[in-house]
Amino acid sequence: MGYYNYQQGLIYHRLKEQSGWNSHLRNCRSFITRSLYLAKPSIVTVLGSGWLLDLPLKEIAEQVRQVNLVDIVHPPDVKKQITVFPNVTLREEDITGGLIGEIWSIAGKRLFFNKLKSLDAIRIREYSPQYDPGMVISLNLLTQLETLPLKLLRKKSAIEEEYYVKLRKKIQESHLNFLGKHMSLLITDISEIVTLSSGEKHEIRSVLTEIPCGMHEEEWTWHFDLNDSDYYRKKSVFKVSAKLFDKGLGDNNTNR
DSSP states (O other), X not given: OOHHHHHHXXXXXXXXXXXXXXXXXXXXXXXHHHHHHHHOOSEEEXXXXXXXXXXXXXXXXXXXXXXXXXXXXXXXXXXXXXXXXXXXXXXXXXXXXXXXXXXXXXXXXXXXXXXXXXXTTOOOOOOOOSSOOOEEEEESOTTTXXXXXXXXXXXXXXXOXXXXXXXXXXXXHHHHHHHTTSOEEEEEEEEEEEEOTTSOEEEEEOOOSOEEOOSEEEEEEEEEEOSOOSTTOOXXXXXXXXXXXXXXXXXXXXXX
C-alpha cells in the first residue's frame, strides 16, 4: 500500500519545510499539554503517532499511568525513543478498522483490463481496540486515513469522483463515531488553501462531515507547503482545528 514510503515522505517534507511546520508542531504540542491538564486522564492512546514530532511524549508519560502509541507502522527511530519510557507501548494497528486490508483484498491485484467497477463491496468498520484506550488523541489523522486506500482505488478502478467523495465522508464519520465513545482530543486539517503562481487562491475542504463543538477549541494555520514544491510553484496552507471533547461528543452542537 505504500505506508513505509509515505512515512518517509512525511519526515523529508518536514525537514524541507521546517520554518512553515514549526509553528504547527508547537501548536499541536501546546494544545495537547493544556488539554491533559484539563482532562487529567490515567491512560492516553494516541492514534497516528507517527514520528512523534507533534506529540509531547515526555510530558504525557510523566503525567499518566499508560500511553499507547498506535499507527499502521512505527519508524525505527521511534522504537528507540520510547525505550526510556516504561509506561509507553507501541501498537501497530489499522486505525481504519480493517479498511486497508479490505481494499487491498478487493482491488490490490486488479489489472488495467479488470478494473473495479463499484465501491459497494467496501464496508466501513469502526476501529475497535482490544484494550482500554482511556483518553484518545487523534493527531493529524482524520483526513489521512483515506489517503493511501483511495490512491490505490483510483489506480485499480474506473469509478466517478462522487463515489470517492462518499467513501471519504464515511471513513471520516466512522473515525468521529469512535472518538465520540471516549474522552478525546482531535487535531485535524479542515481545509487546504492553495495559492497558484498567478496569485489565484482556492480553498478545498478536507473534512467532509460535521465536527462537534468541543469543551476546549483552537484554530491555526499550518504552512504545509510554501517552498515551491512542484513544477507550477503552487503553495499550500492548511486550516487546522483542535478540539477537546468530553465523552459523548455526538450529543454536542456541531460545526465545521
